[in-house]
Amino acid sequence: MTVRALLAGFVLVCLAAFSSASFCRELRVADTHPADYPTVQALDHMGRLLAERSQGRLTLKVLHSRLMGEEDETIQHVRVGALDMARVNLAPLNTLVPETAVPSLPFLFRSPDHLHRVFDGPIGADIAKAFERHGFIALAFYDSGSRSFYNSRRPLAVPADLRNLRMRVQQSPVAEAMVRALGATPAPLPYGQVGVALRTGVIDGAENNWPSYQDAHHFEAARFYSLTEHTMAPEVLLMSRKVWDGLSGAEQALLRQAAQDSVPVMRALWRERERTARDALAAAGVAVNTVDKAAFAEAMRPVHEHFAGDARQKDLLRRIQAAE
């Protein structure tokens, strides 16, 4: 029997055997990316685990491709409990959950391994815990690779090359400050509007990882991809604290475990997707250049000082930097 048939069977049993609506629960999770993007595939995997382990009593409905709106809208819906869950990036949470600002800073994580060690250990647990004070449960952190600048004008080798360019950034004060520190003008726009803004010349460029640059077709209008690799802020699977508090302890444990078990699957999918995106972009003729990373890090240093200003933020920054 296929997994799909098995799950359909679970749901039927659930509906037939138990008339109480609260016995079977379908949780809705939003993701702005399309069905074949690694984050969405990881959520599909998590949904299968949940359904199997709960015998169909707890299921996930994955609402991908911006069905529930842009990322910041899904965050607001989750916060008030109108939506159960959302997969989003840390950056658009920087204001609502101030503890996400430090891990969104530029030139902080030295490698994907460094990022994994931080988020898989006690520092990641502390960051996850902080979400609870702001109406969320952080169920898992997913990879998002590193973000680099791309634009339609020229290769960017040193910070001065960005001067006066209008660059789209995520809706985050940290992201805005980074671009301003380079002498460019930040244009905070929802992800879904970046393609049109690039094509019509409203903006000169943006920044993102390889898979998003490819998947959203930004490369068609902005053909210079400059390897600044300036941030590595991960994705987070958010759950509404309101919804969470209404679940039983057993349901909460199932959810936490299924979310955790989707992380290694996501990491493998991500590695593969970064590689295939990069190959496809090279074949499409994108102009990739290396940059003077030390000069970019130096120009962005004031952003660290500004967003790691108080004692708690400073301590978090120090712990992340000190992690082996």
Ligand code: GTR
């Ligand atoms: C992607 C990320 C999205 C969104 C997007 C953006 O890499 O997966 O959640 O934050 O970037 O730039 O808005």
